[in-house]
Amino acid sequence: MVDGLLGPGEPDGARAKLIGVLVDFLCVQDFVTDRDQCAVFVSFAAEQLGAEIVYRRQNPRVDMLSFVRDVLKYEAGLPALIFAAGVIAGPECTARLKLLAEDARADVSMAGAAPEFTDDAVREIHRLFADVRRVDDGRLHALLNHELGLDIPYGQTPAQRFDHLCRANTQADGLPPALVMVEITAFLEQPALREGLREWSDAWARQAGPEAVQALEERRRAIAALPTADPDVARCLVVMVEPADDSSADIHVRHWVNAAPGYWEPVAGEVRLTTPDGLAGEVERAIGRGQERWAGMPVMENEPPPQVEFVLPFSLMNHDMARLEMGTWSGDPLPISLRYHVHLRSLERMRAAQKDGYLPLWRERWTQLKNAGVAESYRWHGEEGERLDRWRAKLIANPGLTAVILDVPALPGLGLEALVTAIAQGVGLAAWDRRTDSPDLSGEVLTLLLAHPPSQIPSKVSALRKRAEGMNRDSWSLGKHLALMWDDPNRLIDCEELTA
Numbered sequence: 247m248v249d250g251l252l253g254p255g256e257p258d259g260a261r262a263k264l265i266g267v268l269v270d271f272l273c274v275q276d277f278v279t280d281r282d283q284c285a286v287f288v289s290f291a292a293e294q295l296g297a298e299i300v301y302r303r304q305n306p307r308v309d310m311l312s313f314v315r316d317v318l319k320y321e322a323g324l325p326a327l328i329f330a331a332g333v334i335a336g337p338e339c340t341a342r343l344k345l346l347a348e349d350a351r352a353d354v355s356m357a358g359a360a361p362e363f364t365d366d367a368v369r370e371i372h373r374l375f376a377d378v379r380r381v382d383d384g385r386l387h388a389l390l391n392h393e394l395g396l397d398i399p400y401g402q403t404p405a406q407r408f409d410h411l412c413r414a415n416t417q418a419d420g421l422p423p424a425l426v427m428v429e430i431t432a433f434l435e436q437p438a439l440r441e442g443l444r445e446w447s448d449a450w451a452r453q454a455g456p457e458a459v460q461a462l463e464e465r466r467r468a469i470a471a472l473p474t475a476d477p478d479v480a481r482c483l484v485v486m487v488e489p490a491d492d493s494s495a496d497i498h499v500r501h502w503v504n505a506a507p508g509y510w511e512p513v514a515g516e517v518r519l520t521t522p523d524g525l526a527g528e529v530e531r532a533i534g535r536g537q538e539r540w541a542g543m544p545v546m547e548n549e550p551p552p553q554v555e556f557v558l559p560f561s562l563m564n565h566d567m568a569r570l571e572m573g574t575w576s577g578d579p580l581p582i583s584l585r586y587h588v589h590l591r592s593l594e595r596m597r598a599a600q601k602d603g604y605l606p607l608w609r610e611r612w613t614q615l616k617n618a619g620v621a622e623s624y625r626w627h628g629e630e631g632e633r634l635d636r637w638r639a640k641l642i643a644n645p646g647l648t649a650v651i652l653d654v655p656a657l658p659g660l661g662l663e664a665l666v667t668a669i670a671q672g673v674g675l676a677a678w679d680r681r682t683d684s685p686d687l688s689g690e691v692l693t694l695l696l697a698h699p700p701s702q703i704p705s706k707v708s709a710l711r712k713r714a715e716g717m718n719r720d721s722w723s724l725g726k727h728l729a730l731m732w733d734d735p736n737r738l739i740d741c742e743e744l745t746a
Contacts, residue, residue, distance in 0.1 A: 385506060389509070651676070
């Protein structure tokens with residue numbers, strides 16, 4: 247299995263069906279019926295595989311049968327075919343090919359597959375779904391991700407999403423994912439329609455047997471206990487950056503997309519290996535994936551722009567992430583901070599919190615920050631004679647200190663050690679000027695900035711950055727050099743080690 251799609255190790259039945267549906271699909275595409283375009287398509291797919299594939303120019307069906315069989319000999323063959331078709335024909339072609347591959351997999355994966363619904367049951371649920379009007383699709387999608395653990399497509403009608411989930415394997419409790427979707431929709435709907443949806447689920451469970459009836463009751467209780475929307479959770483892209491552990495300059499980059507505001511259900515992307523010079527390109531690619539998911543989400547009134555958060559090791563904390571450029575291909579690139587709120591987070595703490603017991607202390611200071619309504623900042627001046635041990639002792643003794651301001655950049659021997667200390671003691675909010683020659687005024691501006699209510703700080707920082715981009719006097723444009731650590735312990739990601 248490659249990226250959840252059929253690979254060369256799949257059963258013969260699945261492989262044969264996949265070949266058939268791919269050939270049928272490709273043979274009606276303009277880029278295949280036009281032989282010159284088809285030659286480019288075959289050549290580009292072969293290039294992705296590093297293979298030699300002959301385009302025979304006999305007739306489209308024979309040509310595509312030969313091509314598809316050759317491509318699927320390679321482990322990465324199907325992704326290469328889909329990628330090449332998408333480049334030539336666009337994202338709709340990519341989506342359709344992926345769906346065809348999923349269909350082929352589902353049709354032969356009978357062991358553990360979801361029980362089939364009768365034609366009458368499907369017609370009835372489609373009829374009920376036609377009356378669904380008031381469900382917040384963003385919330386529905388977030389709850390589906392939470393309950394099913396599947397990557398659910400966006401932009402579908404309830405009936406289309408039901409049909410899509412009918413192809414997914416049953417859950418551990420024996421319930422079909424499509425039925426769980428009916429239950430979540432019922433939970434979000436008005437009472438009149440909710441009753442009809444639940445009657446449909448009850449009828450299926452009674453037919454399936456006592457175990458299904460019990461599983462359905464337990465699942466309903468779990469859905470009813472799901473948390474309500476959290477206003478602190480925004481649409482968000484989280485990017486983890488980690489240097490490779492091989493003495494090279496390479497870095498591993500991974501991302502997660504949280505599509506719906508109010509619910510923290512980030513969906514992980516792939517791990518990519520690049521260089522520091524290639525980081526901006528990888529971030530732009532990840533932002534593109536986020537934009538695809540955010541596009542299907544309705545924007546709520548007064549909702550802030552999406553956030554881009556960088557989970558960084560201590561060694562990269564002073565790197566200029568907010569001014570990584572988007573749109574370099576256009577010749578008119580822009581810093582990402584002009585479009586998104588950009589924050590930093592600690593990779594070391596994220597990992598330690600999940601295995602070494604740092605999470606309670608981290609959450610305690612963050613809760614204190616939220617409850618107090620304003621941060622109590624603790625400054626590290628980086629002056630000669632300033633002792634880190636005394637600074638640490640005061641931080642430990644006073645849990646009301648909920649933010650740190652560095653008057654020096656987060657570099658070794660300057661402000662990094664103080665920042666590491668603050669992170670170890672649970673501080674989630676910090677700000678500093680990344681310049682080694684920052685003016686004295688910077689610390690005062692940061693103190694005023696962090697004196698705003700916590701909920702306003704990201705937008706205030708964003709406004710300062712945007713204003714600074716229009717200023718010619720670099721010594722006064724703190725926004726171009728400002729680093730903000732906004733590290734919410736209630737929004738964790740599974741950032742396993744990539745270099746071990």
